[in-house]
Amino acid sequence: MRIACIYVPQLALQAALRAAPERRGTPVAVIGKARRRSEAVVAANDKARRGGVRLGMTAEQARALCPEVFVVRESPADVAAAEAALADVGFAFAPCIETESARVFLDVSDMNGWFCSGQRDTSPWAQSDSIARNVKAASSGGSSGSSGSSGTSRVAGNAGRHHIERSIAQAIAAQATRVGLGVRVAIASRKSVARLATRAREIAIVAAGDEGPFLAPLPARILGPDLSIEEAETLERWGIGTLGELAALPAAEVGLRLGPAGSRLVHLARGTDDETFMPRWPQETLEESVAFDYAIVELEPLAFVLRGLVDRVLARLDLRALACAGLTLRLKLESGAFDVRSVPVAAPTREPTTLLQLLRLDVARRPPEAGVVEVLLGADPARARAAQLDFLRPAGPAPDRLAATIARLAALVGPENLGSPRTEDTWREEAMSVTAYRHKPANTVGVPSTVTNEATPFSSPTLAIRRFRPAEEVEVMIGPDGPAALRGRDTTARILVAAGPYRMSGEWWRSQQAETADASFSRDYWDVHASDGALYRLHQDRRTGRWFLDGYYD
């Protein structure tokens, strides 16, 4: 197995720069909780260091030495988002990965076919059309290296693999750059060796069997977090300066003196430590966040921040060749409460303008009750739905544009006034409901249900009725054959012909009180031809005796 380790040096600093990309290229120092002091500089970039800023300084000391330094407080949310973005870099190359603080491990054993020598594009997905060709080429190259009998061919095979793995490492580093992270990448046969190698070089390829020679010249302090202060002091007393010197000691004797940790240090230095690779699958949602030093109360500044978050979310989704199927916006208010909104997306999309528009409309429709001090944006990943064009059928609206249009319409008329109309399972004539609109091409529409009475074009056209919503109460004069005249808000007419009554009642299990939407009903319906030329449908409520104009045939 070949394991790649991706390491983000100075994670706190990179997370801060990722949240404030405009600060790149300027002196930046991150303050956080240090060991001895309450708050001190925990990370600084090269420009800040050149200005005299050192770890452990207070913010005031840093500003005194380097007045132009931008001091930013360490944000756990930014760090978590950066780590999640790092994980997405791993998922861009492998279906499952192992994560630890500032590091990601992934298995790259099967990726040689994608990165043959001579590859120029750093994105593996951009090579999808040539995967088959590359795999073929790699397999032929691999066979010459592994099964060749001559030493020359073995050397050539190893060199080829080394070159391919370097390409993989460079591709990983390039993908990390896309999500705003500068990383170190090492590929080795053991997880612990890969981890140590990232501490030594920007890109390191350690061939199988070459672990010892690779690690030997490295200083012992590179063991870093694996080495306690006491162990470091002991090794210094022993005169051990490099990993090679440590590896030369008998592991059992070191273990006798330093305990089990000492034995492990020797195995680490030899490159023989067997640390298990424990990968995991990607999380369902991904989240980006940004915290402010002061509360934001207006929409425009908030929209500016949302734009950055949307871009970061989409960059991460793009790494995994996924699109956004829904957004969850969590606004932390000054009061400490969270304003949580779920923003549905009609179709998975990677269009930043569409997503931003949906967010803006949602915030504009229901502004937060107080100033916002932190914004967390979650996205539901989904496979992007490609629009399938058809030679024989017209293309419908583009899914992403449809989503944005429906969102804008919802903001204009209200979400309850928009969608696909539905008939209700009731005898109440005016009943209707609305469901969310989903564009369905004609060939995917299901078989019509039994209640559907679909007419084909050019079948006998049917007479439509226009509803008054709500039904208009009218005065009706009764003659010997039924209604003889009616008077309403806009209508006063004699009735020339009255067809009816058609008695209709239902929903007896509901309240028997006054006729309301949730009460039972009992009505006598009439179709009447009035002297104003219109053909009305009206009904009399049998309980109250009141008359209502339901609409007219048209």
Place this chain on the structure above:
Amino acid sequence: MLDGPLAGLVVPASRLAIEPPRKRLSTGLPNLDARLGGGWPAAALSEITGRRSAGRTSVLYSALAAALGAGHAAALVDAPAALDPRAAQTAGVVLDRLLWVHAGTARTALHAAELLVAAGGWGLVALDLGERPAHAPTAAWQRLRNAAARQRTVVLVASPWRVAGTAASAAVIMKDHRPRFTRGPGAVPLLIGLDTRAVIDRGVNGSGDHDVSQSTPADGLHFAAHAK
């Protein structure tokens, strides 16, 4: 004929290129299709007008049913919420595939229609302005027409009277309607349908012939009342 320097610049009318016949979207009514030269002109704005019970809503639902049946995406922007889903379904409208927008006012309906048409991909956007459509500026109708032309969408406006003016490429007036009753077995009148006439008020090619007198018996339409 022009002489001098302009002679070569102006093409005589007799040599103008013949405009290719405009594509049509069926109205769903053979009589009306024949009168309109194949249906509603594509990528254009058309109007159906008529007083109460003249049959404009039935024509509107027929157009929606025909568009959906042909595989187009269709939307109904309904200012007064006059839609009766059962009637629309009976007319052949597949409700699952219809986007319905209750706009509230004619002005909002116009805005909503503009948004929809601008999004592109719609075969038919029907605009029901209700009983008393508020006056909208001519520029708004021209904008809607231009959007329809750009996005290859048929925009169909239903209102009691003509509102879109010269922005409409075709206009149909529903008139001379007459309800048809019959006596049932118990001597009770029964509504069986509506006879009406569709008169082309604006020319087939959008030229505005305004010749209402050219209506013929073929313009008669009958809409059957469905069983109660």
